[in-house]
Amino acid sequence: xxxxxxxxxxxxxxxxxxxxxxxxxxxxxxxxxxxxxxxxxxxxxxxxxxxxxxxxxxxxxxxxxxxxxxxxxxxxxxxxxxxxxxxxxxxxxxxxxxxxxxxxxxxxxxxxxxxxxxxxxxxxxxxx
Numbered sequence: 001x002x003x004x005x006x007x008x009x010x011x012x013x014x015x016x017x018x019x020x021x022x023x024x025x026x027x028x029x030x031x032x033x034x035x036x037x038x039x040x041x042x043x044x045x046x047x048x049x050x051x052x053x054x055x056x057x058x059x060x061x062x063x064x065x066x067x068x069x070x071x072x073x074x075x076x077x078x079x080x081x082x083x084x085x086x087x088x089x090x091x092x093x094x095x096x097x098x099x100x101x102x103x104x105x106x107x108x109x110x111x112x113x114x115x116x117x118x119x120x121x122x123x124x125x126x127x128x
Contacts, residue, residue, distance in 0.1 A: 012045055018091065021112060028115055036121035043073035044091060052128040055079035056100055059088065062127060069124045071114060082106060089114035
């Protein structure tokens with residue numbers, strides 16, 4: 001009888017840029033004590049089919065207040081409209097969503113850019 005050892009199937013995301021981002025979020029979260037980054041890292045580690053896909057109408061409805069940043073652990077889609085300028089950070093954006101965000105006077109940034117701009121995670125809302 002011959003034993004064949006098979007390599008285990010990879011678990012978690014195989015996207016190298018996503019893995020780098022998660023590592024960066026965990027490091028920053030542990031050093032700064034901001035639980036937001038640790039929670040965001042865990043949500044990004046979900047399988048792709050379970051990751052958030054959020055429409056602009058949902059963001060517009062639930063993001064209340066001035067000078068806040070909304071972070072989406074997944075993709076922002078363009079359904080609906082944005083009626084005020086918001087800073088939205090996400091792992092991915094659809095092209096029409098970026099156009100609508102900029103047309104409303106807002107900013108569409110990556111999670112890495114948000115991490116550099118706001119290492120403590122102040123005035124950031126995590127939305128799914």
